[in-house]
Amino acid sequence: MVLDETFYRNKDVVALARQLLGKVLVTNIEGKYCAGIISETEAYEGETDKASHAFGGRRTKRTETMYMSGGHAYVYLCYGMHHLFNVVTNDEGIPHAVLVRGILPLDGTEFMLKRRNKNKLDKGLCSGPGTLSKAMGISVLHDRTSLTGQVIYIEDRGIKIPDEAVVVGPRIGVDYAADHALFPYRFLIRSDYGVLFG
DNA sequence: CAAACGATTTTCT
DNA sequence: GAAAATCGTTTGG
Numbered sequence: 001m002v003l004d005e006t007f008y009r010n011k012d013v014v015a016l017a018r019q020l021l022g023k024v025l026v027t028n029i030e031g032k033y034c035a036g037i038i039s040e041t042e043a044y045e046g047e048t049d050k051a052s053h054a055f056g057g058r059r060t061k062r063t064e065t066m067y068m069s070g071g072h073a074y075v076y077l078c079y080g081m082h083h084l085f086n087v088v089t090n091d092e093g094i095p096h097a098v099l100v101r102g103i104l105p106l107d108g109t110e111f112m113l114k115r116r117n118k119n120k121l122d123k124g125l126c127s128g129p130g131t132l133s134k135a136m137g138i139s140v141l142h143d144r145t146s147l148t149g150q151v152i153y154i155e156d157r158g159i160k161i162p163d164e165a166v167v168v169g170p171r172i173g174v175d176y177a178a179d180h181a182l183f184p185y186r187f188l189i190r191s192d193y194g195v196l197f198g
Numbered sequence: 199c200a201a202a203c204g205a206t207t208t209t210c211t
Numbered sequence: 212g213a214a215a216a217t218c219g220t221t222t223g224g
Binding site for chain 1: 203205207
Binding site for chain 3: 053060061062076077078079080081140
C-alpha cells in the first residue's frame with residue numbers, strides 16, 4: 001500500500017524515521033519508474049533541533065517547505081551540487097522532516113545506473129543522500145512535491161525490519177550543531193541484514 | 199551588494 | 212586520508 005497523510009502526520013519525527021526503514025521509495029520522473037528500499041534515515045526535529053534548517057523557528061524561502069503539512073518533499077541543494085531529499089512530517093506549521101540518506105535499488109536500476117554514469121550495480125549507487133537523489137532523478141524541481149501524488153511516493157510492501165537489524169547512532173555531517181549532533185536520530189539497516197540481496 | 203559556508207561526493211595520493 | 216568541486220541561501224554592511 002502507498003503511505004498516506006495518516007502516516008506522515010505522525011507527531012514523533014524520530015519514530016517516523018525509524019518506521020521508514022524497509023519502506024519503498026518510488027519515483028516516476030521523466031517517464032522512468034524507479035524504486036528502492038529505504039535503508040538509512042535521519043530525523044530533524046524542527047525548531048528545537050540545532051541541526052535543522054528550521055532551528056528556532058527560522059522561516060526563509062527555502063525552509064518554508066518544511067512548514068508544509070506532512071507528506072510533502074523537501075528538496076534542497078547542498079554544497080552547490082547535491083540534491084538532498086527529505087520527507088516533511090507532522091502538521092502544517094511544524095517544520096519536522098526526515099532526511100533519506102540511503103536506499104537499496106529495487107526497480108529501474110538501469111535508469112539509476114544511467115543517471116549516475118555507472119555500468120554495474122555496486123554498493124555506492126544509492127548509498128548517500130546526494131547519490132540516491134541523483135539515481136532516482138530527484139532534484140530541487142521536486143521541492144514541495146506531494147508524496148501522495150504520482151511522481152514521488154513511498155510504499156509499504158510488507159517488509160519488516162526488526163529492531164536487532166537496526167543501527168541507531170548520531171547524525172552525520174552536522175558537527176556544527178554541537179551537542180545536538182550527538183542525538184541518536186540516525187537509523188540504518190545493518191549491512192549484514194539480508195532481506196534483500198542476501 | 200559582498201562574503202562565507204554547507205544535512206556531500208569523487209578523485210587522487 | 213585529504214582535498215577539490217561548486218552555487219544557492221543566509222547573513223552582515
